[in-house]
Amino acid sequence: MKKFLSFLMISLMFCSVLAFTGCGGSGGGGSGEDRADKLVVAMELAYPPFETKDDAGAPSGVSVDFSKAFGEYLGREVEILNIAWDGLIPSLQTGQADMVISSMTITEKRKEEVDFSDPYANAFLAILANKGSGVASIGDLNKPGKKVAVKTGSTGFFYAQGNLENADIISLPDESACVMEVSQGKADGFLYDQLTIYRNNKNNPDTTDAIYIPFQNVEYWGVAVKKGNAELLGQLNAFIEKYTAEGGFDALTEKYLKEEREAFERLGFKWFFDLSR
Numbered sequence: 001m002k003k004f005l006s007f008l009m010i011s012l013m014f015c016s017v018l019a020f021t022g023c024g025g026s027g028g029g030g031s032g033e034d035r036a037d038k039l040v041v042a043m044e045l046a047y048p049p050f051e052t053k054d055d056a057g058a059p060s061g062v063s064v065d066f067s068k069a070f071g072e073y074l075g076r077e078v079e080i081l082n083i084a085w086d087g088l089i090p091s092l093q094t095g096q097a098d099m100v101i102s103s104m105t106i107t108e109k110r111k112e113e114v115d116f117s118d119p120y121a122n123a124f125l126a127i128l129a130n131k132g133s134g135v136a137s138i139g140d141l142n143k144p145g146k147k148v149a150v151k152t153g154s155t156g157f158f159y160a161q162g163n164l165e166n167a168d169i170i171s172l173p174d175e176s177a178c179v180m181e182v183s184q185g186k187a188d189g190f191l192y193d194q195l196t197i198y199r200n201n202k203n204n205p206d207t208t209d210a211i212y213i214p215f216q217n218v219e220y221w222g223v224a225v226k227k228g229n230a231e232l233l234g235q236l237n238a239f240i241e242k243y244t245a246e247g248g249f250d251a252l253t254e255k256y257l258k259e260e261r262e263a264f265e266r267l268g269f270k271w272f273f274d275l276s277r
Contacts, residue, residue, distance in 0.1 A: 040096070047102070051101075066120075067101050069243060070239050093227075100114075105222075110224070117225070119275060121220070121272045125219070142166050144167075147181075149187040150170070150191050151178055157171060194264075197212075198264075
């Protein structure tokens with residue numbers, strides 16, 4: 001009987017050790033592995049067709065497909081986080097997200113806060129001008145009394161601050177608010193990328209004009225990661241090179257941007273994914 005009790009006590013002690021170490025049981029190791037396998041991508045789902053939602057409310061668009069392709073390349077499940085633009089970089093800094101893919105321009109200011117992948121696209125700024133504003137060039141906006149709408153934190157925002165010192169800058173939280181200001185005549189122009197300006201002019205042909213800015217420097221889009229995450233950055237750069245060579249961006253263009261590419265070709269504008277010099 002004593003031998004049985006001794007065996008029983010030893011067995012219970014052994015099981016207790018297993019329970020604390022998580023071996024052979026349902027401890028926390030599994031959930032940690034699940035988290036490690038997940039790739040969390042932050043984007044603002046407010047910029048179709050790059051970052052948007054489908055009819056069912058699920059994330060959709062160029063950046064979503066691109067993120068999922070990268071996840072497949074790594075063998076990791078992708079989770080999309082819809083975060084307001086101003087919260088994207090903080091989501092990396094706090095560890096809420098692993099990376100940001102949200103049509104984000106690589107700038108020196110942003111590089112102080114995050115690391116960027118190699119460029120995967122380029123974009124240029126344009127003006128959505130109110131038809132009655134008399135604006136026919138970027139110089140027409142840089143005058144006292146002219147009101148320029150910009151999305152807070154966007155490249156257009158920084159361009160206006162650095163180049164339109166004589167204008168009144170109206171900083172607004174989203175693209176639709178900027179477009180409304182111009183369409184209603186409350187602002188003379190809205191600075192944003194060419195695709196957005198082309199689309200909003202097409203949607204508001206009676207109240208707006210699309211004006212393209214010549215002789216500007218090319219702006220590149222990149223994937224942002226937390227500063228110092230060299231491993232993920234290296235994986236991204238290898239994937240971007242492979243994805244480009246295998247026609248991944250051509251397939252995304254055909255799926256989401258076929259009409260726009262044809263319009264850009266007619267207008268003589270360089271395409272988003274054409275990174276040739």
